[in-house]
Amino acid sequence: MAEQGYRLVIGDKNYSSWSLRPWLAMKHFGVPFEEEYIVLRRGLETKKSILDHSPSGKVPALKTDGFLVWDSLAILEFLAERHRDASWWPEDEQARAEARAVSAEMHAGFQALRNDMPMDLVSTLPTPEMTEPLEHNISRVVAIWSGARAKYGADGPYLFGRFSIADAMYAPVATRFKTFQVNLADFGDDGRAAEYGQTILAMPEMAEWLREAEAEMAERYPNGG
Numbered sequence: 442m443a444e445q446g447y448r449l450v451i452g453d454k455n456y457s458s459w460s461l462r463p464w465l466a467m468k469h470f471g472v473p474f475e476e477e478y479i480v481l482r483r484g485l486e487t488k489k490s491i492l493d494h495s496p497s498g499k500v501p502a503l504k505t506d507g508f509l510v511w512d513s514l515a516i517l518e519f520l521a522e523r524h525r526d527a528s529w530w531p532e533d534e535q536a537r538a539e540a541r542a543v544s545a546e547m548h549a550g551f552q553a554l555r556n557d558m559p560m561d562l563v564s565t566l567p568t569p570e571m572t573e574p575l576e577h578n579i580s581r582v583v584a585i586w587s588g589a590r591a592k593y594g595a596d597g598p599y600l601f602g603r604f605s606i607a608d609a610m611y612a613p614v615a616t617r618f619k620t621f622q623v624n625l626a627d628f629g630d631d632g633r634a635a636e637y638g639q640t641i642l643a644m645p646e647m648a649e650w651l652r653e654a655e656a657e658m659a660e661r662y663p664n665g666g
Contacts, residue, residue, distance in 0.1 A: 447474035448504040454654035458560040458613035460501045462513040466609040468646040470527040531601040540607040547610045554578040558617045586634035615641040
C-alpha cells in the first residue's frame with residue numbers, strides 16, 4: 442500500500458476521462474497512491490469488475506482507511522481537505538468560487554461533447570458533425586478557458602494561474618480537442634483557449650498518462666486492433 446494508504450481504482454488510460462482527473466491531480470500534488478486497473482469495454486465482465494469496487498458501477502474510486510470515495514469530483518474534494526499543504530483550489534475567494542463553478546459545470550454537463558467526442562488518446566479522428574448541442578458545448582468550453590486565462594493569466598499558465606482541481610476537471614477535454622482535430626478559432630477562441638489546451642497536454646503528468654495509454658493499447662491490440 443502507498444505511503445498515504447491510497448489505492449485509486451481506474452479504467453483504461455486511453456478511454457477513461459473520469460479516471461484521469463483525480464490521477465492527474467494526485468500526481469501533480471505529489472500524493473502517493475497505488476493503481477488498481479480495470480479493463481473497460483468488456484460488457485458485463487467490466488460492469489461486474491467495477492461493482493466489486495464501487496457501488497456506482499463507475500470508475501474511478503479511491504480506497505483509503507477502510508472506506509471508499511467514488512466519483513471524480515468527490516475524490517478531489519476529499520483529497521483537498523486532507524492535503525491542505527497544497528493549493529487544490531485557488532486561494533483567492535472569488536477565483537476559488539469560479540473554479541468550483543466551472544468544475545461543477547464540467548461534472549454535470551457537456552453531454553454532447555462526451556457522446557460525440559469520447560476520449561481516445563492514441564487516435565487521431567475526424568472532427569464530428571457539428572450539431573447544435575456539440576457546437577454549444579465546445580463554444581462554452583472555449584468561453585470558460587479563454588475567460589479564465591484573460592482574468593488570471595498573469596498568475597500562471599493554468600485556468601486560475603496555478604494548477605487546481607479545475608484544470609484536472611478540464612484536462613480530458615484538451616485531449617478530445619486534439620484527438621478530433623478541433624480548431625478552437627472556429628468557436629470564438631482568441632488564442633487563449635488553444636494555448637491553454639497545449640499547456641495541459643505538455644504537463645509531464647499528462648505525458649506519463651499518455652505513454653501508459655499507448656503501452657496499454659499496444660498490449661491489448663498487438664496487431665493494431
